[in-house]
Amino acid sequence: MAKSDEEYSRLAMRGAVIAVAVSGAALALLGFALFDARVGLGVALGGALATANLAVFARLGDAFLGQKGNSAPWAAIALVKLVFLFGGVWLILKNDFVPGLALAAGYGALPIGITFGFLFGPKPPDGDPEKPTKPGSGGSDAT
Numbered sequence: 001m002a003k004s005d006e007e008y009s010r011l012a013m014r015g016a017v018i019a020v021a022v023s024g025a026a027l028a029l030l031g032f033a034l035f036d037a038r039v040g041l042g043v044a045l046g047g048a049l050a051t052a053n054l055a056v057f058a059r060l061g062d063a064f065l066g067q068k069g070n071s072a073p074w075a076a077i078a079l080v081k082l083v084f085l086f087g088g089v090w091l092i093l094k095n096d097f098v099p100g101l102a103l104a105a106g107y108g109a110l111p112i113g114i115t116f117g118f119l120f121g122p123k124p125p126d127g128d129p130e131k132p133t134k135p136g137s138g139g140s141d142a143t
Helices: 003-034 037-066 072-094 100-107 109-120
Strands: none
Touching: 003 037, 003 100, 003 109, 037 072, 037 100, 037 109, 072 100, 100 109
């Protein structure tokens, strides 16, 4: 992968994580405004879980795909991430800390943020400027 491709991937993932955080905050504000503090807190907690999950997932994916050194510590981190995610959600729901639907609504910031992050985030680098993008669209060998 070229340096510009690596830079784009890093910036695109960063944009997606930021968009998930912003989406979670916006959904939490709606929860506070339209319902009550408990629902707003549940949505905020779900948004925070979604943001943290994506941020750790991005680091894990980078480590596994980059294959820089030993990947065993990252496999352990992936397992710990999964245990904390499922265990944390289970404890939150078991103790009735926040409503489950509010937590799920906050976690909905994940697909919303990823979508907005990649739609409005950094654009991929252009291909080789010497080659035309479509046949017959110009270039050095056009007649």
